[in-house]
Structure formats: structure tokens, C-alpha cells
Amino acid sequence: MKPTIHVVDDDASTRRALSRLIPALGFDVDTFESAQAFFDYAKIDSDDCLLVDIHMPGMNGIEMCRKLEESGRKLPTILMTAHKDAGTKMLAASIHPVATLYKPFDESALLNAISTALQSTS
Amino acid sequence: MVSGGRLKKKVSSISRSPRRPVRELQRFETVLAGALSAIARVSAHEIDREIELWLGEICLTLDLDRSVLALLNRGVTHRWSREGIPTVPYGTTGMSVSPWTTRKVLAGEELVWSSISDLPNEARDYKQWVRKHGPKAQVALPLRVGNSIVGGITFGKFRSGRKWPSLVIRRLRLVAQVFAAALERKRIETELLSVRSELADASRSTMMGELAASIAHEVNQPLGAILSNAQAARRLLAAPASGVDKANDALNDIVEDAKRAGEVVTRVRALFKGDRTARLPIDPAGLLAEAESLLRSEAAIRMISLRVDAAPSLPPVLGDRVQLLQCVMNLAINAFDSIVSADSSLRETMLKANQQDSKWVRISVTDTGGGIDPAIADRMFDPFVSSKSDGMGMGLLIARSIVTSHGGRISAASNSAGGATVSFTLPVCPANAPTAP
Incomplete structure (x- = not known):
């Protein structure tokens, strides 16, 4: 069975784009428009990984990852953001992600990050 | 006393x-x-x-x-x-x-x-x-x-x-x-004043920084989706049997996101330009008085005497009050900056309005600062040109864009007695102009 990349991003166009690109890279994909939707509907396997946008209305990506870890279901996490500033970088580093991708990011960067994330699960 | x-x-x-x-x-x-x-x-x-x-x-x-x-x-x-x-x-x-x-x-x-x-x-x-x-x-x-x-x-x-x-x-x-x-x-x-003026500088540059960051975010978001869609489409088209429809969807999204990025640029431009619908008759003397009241505390903090000199009974001009205020204030803040960085012994900024002829009112901002650097004199209204070490070069660009969108002209010159004068013209409101049809 292929591992699933759980994409959480409030931007609809980004979700659609990643739901085309990620399968084309050889993985399954599931997308959520918010952290809440992820907690309500996501079906997580231990060899999956997360691709989470940092700045989202409601619960942001960092808070979502902390909450997931607190509930004992930590997954390797890739962060993504359209903000490239010092504050965002510090915020990102606080949860020790596998990688942080700055939009627009190249498919090779995404593929590298996913490979690293999946290796850390096995 | x-x-x-x-x-x-x-x-x-x-x-x-x-x-x-x-x-x-x-x-x-x-x-x-x-x-x-x-x-x-x-x-x-x-x-x-x-x-x-x-x-x-x-x-x-x-x-x-x-x-x-x-x-x-x-x-x-x-x-x-x-x-x-x-x-x-x-x-x-x-x-x-x-x-x-x-x-x-x-x-x-x-x-x-x-x-x-x-x-x-x-x-x-x-x-x-x-x-x-x-x-x-x-x-x-x-x-x-x-x-x-x-x-x-x-x-x-x-x-x-x-x-x-x-x-x-x-x-x-x-x-x-x-x-x-x-x-x-x-x-x-x-010492307190200089700390407060540093704070004011910092908050102004923070404002510009925030504007730049939000533009970058607004543009990066669709660019990210465009790049992912384009790369997905390229992979999907490599397997034509299953991928053509999906690739087509991706291309449609790319078109939409390209438009989205374009709209951000249009919105930024509108921010600096405004539309032409909000044109109302404005009293030039009242405009300068309002600008003076908004600038008073900033002038006091920098120990600059700010004066208004409006010729009596000026005709109203046609314009957008908020934009014109922003224009006058940008020029005045530049004047203050110039006085402070030249550390002039005479610290004065004068906002002036007078009638140039039957069709135009002239508004000018005169300072006692360091004058205009000849090296940038002919480019000073261009974006990202600044004589200030920390300047974005946006103040004069925005001022010019406001003035030209009102049909006026803006120009700057060094004063013979030191300092600089930036002045612009605004059209007299047609109903009051003697030459109106």
C-alpha cells in the first residue's frame, strides 16, 4: 500500500494542485481545508506524513502539529508557507519539521521532503 | 514670557x-x-x-x-x-x-x-x-x-x-x-524625543515592510499553485491514457491562478492610484490645515516648526481629499527627514497654497533641509530611488502618481537659500473657474 500524504491548506487552488501533483509523484493524497477538518476526518497510518500550511485561519499549522503530538499520534511533518520572514522561520523551527517549503516550491523539493519524511517513519 | x-x-x-x-x-x-x-x-x-x-x-x-x-x-x-x-x-x-x-x-x-x-x-x-x-x-x-x-x-x-x-x-x-x-x-x-522619533521611523518602515510582506504572500500563494499544477500537468501528459483530463483541469487552474496573481498587482496599483470617481471640490486652505493638524505632533517630536501659508480666497480644486492629504503628508515627512538628516540649524517646513492662474492652484512644501542631491535629481520620482539610507523610495513615487492621476504636475527644486521645495498643481474645480463652459 502506498503511504498517504495528508495535505492541510486553506487555499483551495493549492489543495487541488497538490492533489494532482502528489499522485503523479507516486503517493496517495488526502486534502483538508483546515486543522479542524483534519482532526475530524483524517484516517492516519503510521507510515503517512503531513504537508501542512503554517498560516491558516482558526488553528494554524504549528498549533495543529503540537495538538497531534500531544494526542500521541506524531507524524513526520513538512511545513509549507507563502511567508518567507524571520518570524515564520522561527515559528516553523519550533516543531522540528522534516522540511519547510516556501511557496512557490519545485516538485523536486517536495519529492525530497516527502522521501526524507517517509524514511523517518520506517 | x-x-x-x-x-x-x-x-x-x-x-x-x-x-x-x-x-x-x-x-x-x-x-x-x-x-x-x-x-x-x-x-x-x-x-x-x-x-x-x-x-x-x-x-x-x-x-x-x-x-x-x-x-x-x-x-x-x-x-x-x-x-x-x-x-x-x-x-x-x-x-x-x-x-x-x-x-x-x-x-x-x-x-x-x-x-x-x-x-x-x-x-x-x-x-x-x-x-x-x-x-x-x-x-x-x-x-x-x-x-x-x-x-x-x-x-x-x-x-x-x-x-x-x-x-x-x-x-x-x-x-x-x-x-x-x-x-x-x-x-x-x-533623549526621549529622539527615542520617540526613532519609534515613529520604525513604525513607518514597519508599515512599508508589512505592505511588502502581504504583497509577497498574496502573489506567492497563486504562484505556488501554478508551479505545482504545471509540474503535475507535465507528468500527467507523459501518461496520455489516463492523464489528459486531469492535465486539462490543472491547466484551467493555472489560468485562474495567473489571473489571481494579476489581480494582486492591480489592487496594489489601485492602492497607489485610486479611481477617478471620488473627485469632489476641495478647499486648498482646508486641505493644508488638515494636513498640518495630522503632522503637528510629528513636527513637534522632531523639533521642526511647521507653518501653513494659504493665499486668501483660493478657488476649490477637484480631487480626492484622502489621496491629496496623503500626497501632502508624504512630501512633508520627506521634508522633515531632510531637515533631521541635514541637522539644519533652521528647522522649518512650510505648506503653501496659491493660485497659479485661472485653471491651476499650486501647492508646495518647502523645507530648510539639505536640498536635493544632484546625483538623483532627475530620478527622484522613480520607485526605489531614495537619498535616505533606509528609504524605500516610495514616498515621492506615490505623491507623483496621485498628482498625475488628478491631472496635475509635480516638480522639485533646491532653494537658493538652502533646502528644497516640492510643488504640484491641481485643477481648479470647473464650476468655479471663470473659464468654465
Whole structure:
């Protein structure tokens, strides 16, 4: 069975784009428009990984990852953001992600990050 | 702030009657009361002027000829001398005039002498200097702030020797105390002002920084989706059997996201340009008055005098009030920046409005700053061109874009007397123009 990349991003166009690109890279994909939707509907396997946008209305990506870890279901996490500033970088580093991708990011960067994330699960 | 005490300097005091010392002391007490309350009341930037005025007042009342106040590290900062008595240049250090006196005063001693024969032998150099150009009687007192001595003040008589009654010395000591406290207040307030003005600068550049960051975010978001869609489409088309429909969807999204990115740019442009629908008749004098009220505190913080000079009965112009306000304020803030960075001794910004001809009103902002750098004179309205080390070069660009969207023209020139003038024209509201159809 292929591992699933759980994409959480409030931007609809980004979700659609990643739901085309990620399968084309050889993985399954599931997308959520918010952290809440992820907690309500996501079906997580231990060899999956997360691709989470940092700045989202409601619960942001960092808070979502902390909450997931607190509930004992930590997954390797890739962060993504359209903000490239010092504050965002510090915020990102606080949860020790596998990688942080700055939009627009190249498919090779995404593929590298996913490979690293999946290796850390096995 | 002329008090009764100060006006008394007009009264002649050459009476030789034996009652003179008593009358002199009474007048001195009155002058002192005026000085102390005035110094305590004035705002920080008036303290220097006020101290010099009262130095003169005290000298005249006590029939002295010269008073000099010098601060550690800054030399002479305040002085008064009677006509015909040599002045001491500002900045002169005590050590360069009289090392002996200076060392004594900085050690906290008070030096009081009534004739040169009072001076001790160790002061030989000083006596030489005194014989050549100096006073015939002098008091030198330390200026104290808390436990430290920040400088000294002297009162001297050059035309003859004089006695120094202990009451006079006690009062002069009080003067030294009050002046020292006032100068300390000024130093602290000036420091505060510069901190506040730094804060204002920081918040302005933060605003521009935030604007830039939000534009970057708004554009990066669709660009990210475009890139992912394009790369997905390329992979999908490599497997035509299953991928063509999905690739087609991706391409449609790419088109939408490209439009989205384009709209961000349009919105940014609209922010700086505005649409033409909000054009209403505006009173130029009222516009400048409003700008002045918005800029008043910023000007005060930077110790700049801001004045408005609008010609009487100007016709209304046609425009967008908010945009025109922004334009005037951008130019005024530039003027303030220029004055501050040139550290001009004359710190003035003038907002002017007058009628150029029947069709145009001219509005101008004149400053006493460093003028226009010839190296950027012909590019100064272009984006990202700035004479300021931390400037974004957006202020004049926005001003020009506002003026041209109103149909006017903007230009800038250095003033012959120093500083710069940026002026722009606005069309007279047609209904009021004599040439209107």
C-alpha cells in the first residue's frame, strides 16, 4: 500500500494542485481545508506524513502539529508557507519539521521532503 | 514670557548712594524669583534661550559684566556679556582658558575673589591671564546634577573689583542649581524625543515592510499553485491514457491562478492610484490645515516648526481629499527627514497654497533641509530611488502618481537659500473657474 500524504491548506487552488501533483509523484493524497477538518476526518497510518500550511485561519499549522503530538499520534511533518520572514522561520523551527517549503516550491523539493519524511517513519 | 523682573533692566543702576547694596539685593531677589519660575515653566527646547536671557538679567541686576556657563565635554554653552566686554566663543573649554579654575570647580569647589590679590600663588598662570584680559572680580560655581558635577558657571566684573556678600553667593548657588536641573531636564527630554522619533521611523518602515510582506504572500500563494499544477500537468501528459483530463483541469487552474496573481498587482496599483470617481471640490486652505493638524505632533517630536501659508480666497480644486492629504503628508515627512538628516540649524517646513492662474492652484512644501542631491535629481520620482539610507523610495513615487492621476504636475527644486521645495498643481474645480463652459 502506498503511504498517504495528508495535505492541510486553506487555499483551495493549492489543495487541488497538490492533489494532482502528489499522485503523479507516486503517493496517495488526502486534502483538508483546515486543522479542524483534519482532526475530524483524517484516517492516519503510521507510515503517512503531513504537508501542512503554517498560516491558516482558526488553528494554524504549528498549533495543529503540537495538538497531534500531544494526542500521541506524531507524524513526520513538512511545513509549507507563502511567508518567507524571520518570524515564520522561527515559528516553523519550533516543531522540528522534516522540511519547510516556501511557496512557490519545485516538485523536486517536495519529492525530497516527502522521501526524507517517509524514511523517518520506517 | 517677559516678567516684571526682566523689564526692570531698563532702570538705571548707577546710583552711588550707600543704600545701593540693599536695593540691589532686593531687586536681585525679584529677578531671581522671576528666573526660577520661568525656567521651571518653559518647555525643553526653550531652556537654552531662557538661561541666556536670565544670565543677562542677573548680571545687569548685580552690575556684573560677564557670565559664562560651560558643560563638561561641551565647553561653553550659554553666555552673556555687557557691551564692550569680550565674549567667550561657544564650545570653549574651561581648561583652555583657566585650567586652575576649571580643576577647582570640577572638584566641587566654589571660587570667589574680589580682586586679583585674593588669588593664591598656585594660580600664577591664571593670574597672568586675568591681568591680560580677565575680570577684576569673579565667582565660579560648580553645576551639580545629583552627586556629579556636570560643568560650571562664572559671574565676573571686568570694569572694577567688587565685594561678594554671602547672601549674593547663596543666591548664585541657587541659580547654579536651578540651571543645572533645567539643563538636565532638557538633556533627558531631548533623549526621549529622539527615542520617540526613532519609534515613529520604525513604525513607518514597519508599515512599508508589512505592505511588502502581504504583497509577497498574496502573489506567492497563486504562484505556488501554478508551479505545482504545471509540474503535475507535465507528468500527467507523459501518461496520455489516463492523464489528459486531469492535465486539462490543472491547466484551467493555472489560468485562474495567473489571473489571481494579476489581480494582486492591480489592487496594489489601485492602492497607489485610486479611481477617478471620488473627485469632489476641495478647499486648498482646508486641505493644508488638515494636513498640518495630522503632522503637528510629528513636527513637534522632531523639533521642526511647521507653518501653513494659504493665499486668501483660493478657488476649490477637484480631487480626492484622502489621496491629496496623503500626497501632502508624504512630501512633508520627506521634508522633515531632510531637515533631521541635514541637522539644519533652521528647522522649518512650510505648506503653501496659491493660485497659479485661472485653471491651476499650486501647492508646495518647502523645507530648510539639505536640498536635493544632484546625483538623483532627475530620478527622484522613480520607485526605489531614495537619498535616505533606509528609504524605500516610495514616498515621492506615490505623491507623483496621485498628482498625475488628478491631472496635475509635480516638480522639485533646491532653494537658493538652502533646502528644497516640492510643488504640484491641481485643477481648479470647473464650476468655479471663470473659464468654465
